[in-house]
Amino acid sequence: MKNFNYSIPTKIFFGKDQINALPDQIKKYGTKVLLAYGGGSIKKIGLYNKVIKLLKDNDISFFELSGIEPNPRITSVRKGIDICRENNIDLVLAVGGGSTIDCAKVIAAGISYEGDAWDIVLDPSKIKSVIPIASILTLSATGSEMDTGAVITNIETNEKLGTGNPEMAPKFSILDPTYTFSVPKNQTAAGTADIMSHIFEVYFNNTEGAYIQNRMAESILKTCINYGRIAMDEPENYEARSNLMWASSLAINGLLTYGKETNWSVHPMEHELSAYYDITHGVGLAILTPAWMEYVLDDNTVDKFVEYAINVWDLDRSKEKYDLAKEAINKTREFFISLDIPTTLREVGINEEKLEEMANQSVRIRKTIGNFKPLNAEDVLNIYKAAL
């Protein structure tokens, strides 16, 4: 196990009607809020009106930034920063899924930065101060509600990049599973794949002796496997929605990473797909994951797949190592199929045309991606082709 410094300061108000904690929590930080959200879904479920009423009843003034995109764009970040500067905002409140929260984070970090906000995406070390951020979550997926990162897209340059800062952890997040009852089947599936991918990125890892982290990772993977389909078939199943929601936060808030040396693989590969084709992030991850697993399976990595096979998929431990590994990878693919997620890039409109360009882009910052088995541009291209 590696040394680590643990700090997860975000307060979570979890459960039905926890929205009532909102005014008191906001007032710890001020009375002027930027209300950031995406499209009409929060209006459709009545959440927008509820938030507005709570703010008005408690003399909290607010300014709105709406229309934040599913892969949130730097143009939205810039708009948000302008509103905050003009109105001396105390706290950015994101109401929505991970995209909205990510956008809110970079707005909060960009207010005090003098140059263009894209700079602090390209180079997180330029972030000097961050105003308080809070979230009301409506989609179980990215874990942005309890972590310190954000991913922003620049359409002009075809770039989708992650940034982060410890101060970007929300001060508090309200997680009411009933706000996810209206999430459609395909987004529920993509969100579940996203949560699982966050776990895979740190579970398939070479750090020795991180036993407790590995067992916890398996416990959250099992949660996703147990409830993913249920939440699609019974969208108002509180048990399924609540387990997935808490899984989304725990998968990426640091708990599974502390003590490991991690370096993600599938996310950076997928970010290129989303940047070039604007596809749903979780779908891209689900398509790439089994192809990536098959590609990295070798004598150095097979034991980790055996662990996965036995502890997550309950496969028969007496079988031969490679058989177990391959069976576990098939189980993974079959699980994503059971969630009705497309299994090939072609199904989401991606053909051979830009694969090489995207593969080169994926490694442009570091020469390789991932540390479970480091991948260069050629490896990434092979995985893209295998997923075609």
Added chain:
Amino acid sequence: MKNFNYSIPTKIFFGKDQINALPDQIKKYGTKVLLAYGGGSIKKIGLYNKVIKLLKDNDISFFELSGIEPNPRITSVRKGIDICRENNIDLVLAVGGGSTIDCAKVIAAGISYEGDAWDIVLDPSKIKSVIPIASILTLSATGSEMDTGAVITNIETNEKLGTGNPEMAPKFSILDPTYTFSVPKNQTAAGTADIMSHIFEVYFNNTEGAYIQNRMAESILKTCINYGRIAMDEPENYEARSNLMWASSLAINGLLTYGKETNWSVHPMEHELSAYYDITHGVGLAILTPAWMEYVLDDNTVDKFVEYAINVWDLDRSKEKYDLAKEAINKTREFFISLDIPTTLREVGINEEKLEEMANQSVRIRKTIGNFKPLNAEDVLNIYKAAL
């Protein structure tokens, strides 16, 4: 899953040589420290000198409270409070195991309380303010390094009682597994049993739909089972010591409890044993746990034991329910035996004499203890007798 408000603010500096973080962290809160510790063990391993040097080199003044007992006594708390009041202490730094940290917590909470410190043990609602607390952990067991509770003994009244307050969570804790290398076999065993008991107290529970919490609980139980004996046989095995140390914190920091309605059973029964006979807490827990499990096993609880049998002990799921449950309980008992822990009360010098008095004492505050299967005085007496 129940609603919950999650807040785990303690920062953890985990790993070898993390002690170097001490001066900067203390200075966030002031420059006058009460250094609280137990016997000579921190001197024997050189930790005392290291702490003293770091404090002196960084112009942090300190006053000492030594001799804190294994079941920390209210008399030590009173002494600590006096020193803090006389010297206007900014932070209480506990260096030791759970007993030392518990004592430090009640000192920090008692400074501003005008009456006798035993009052705030009897009635935690009397705690109004708590000065900052920090810890350097030397024993993996109680989890006090990352939680909000403390257990204090009053020898005059034969009482051992828990108290707590959100502000009693340490501001930071330094967890260096090498400080536990010198922990003797019997204390390593008792600590492991204590960690497992904290998990059992919340795992054997009737809250519906807390799937993710149950799987995480199993993952930490597996960690204890995997490393308990190894740490005894190879005291300087860093992997074993680090996994047990992190397990001790995660077992009780709230992670496994949030979303559940919990009410402990075995701890309140054991507290009477420790209060009357001053036995090692973890040994008392290990003796009582299998007897308690057998006593509460019935048609309402058997499914939970089946879950435990399959997910923790990998038992054959095709077997009959009660067979699985009983086999899992036997596995639990055998595990404690494999750690060389006594299995009966007689072995630790407890006979029939005071069983009834202790049973009555255990339920004097609430009429019953536990909510998995509520126990009255007669039930407790039966469990004591079964463990005799």
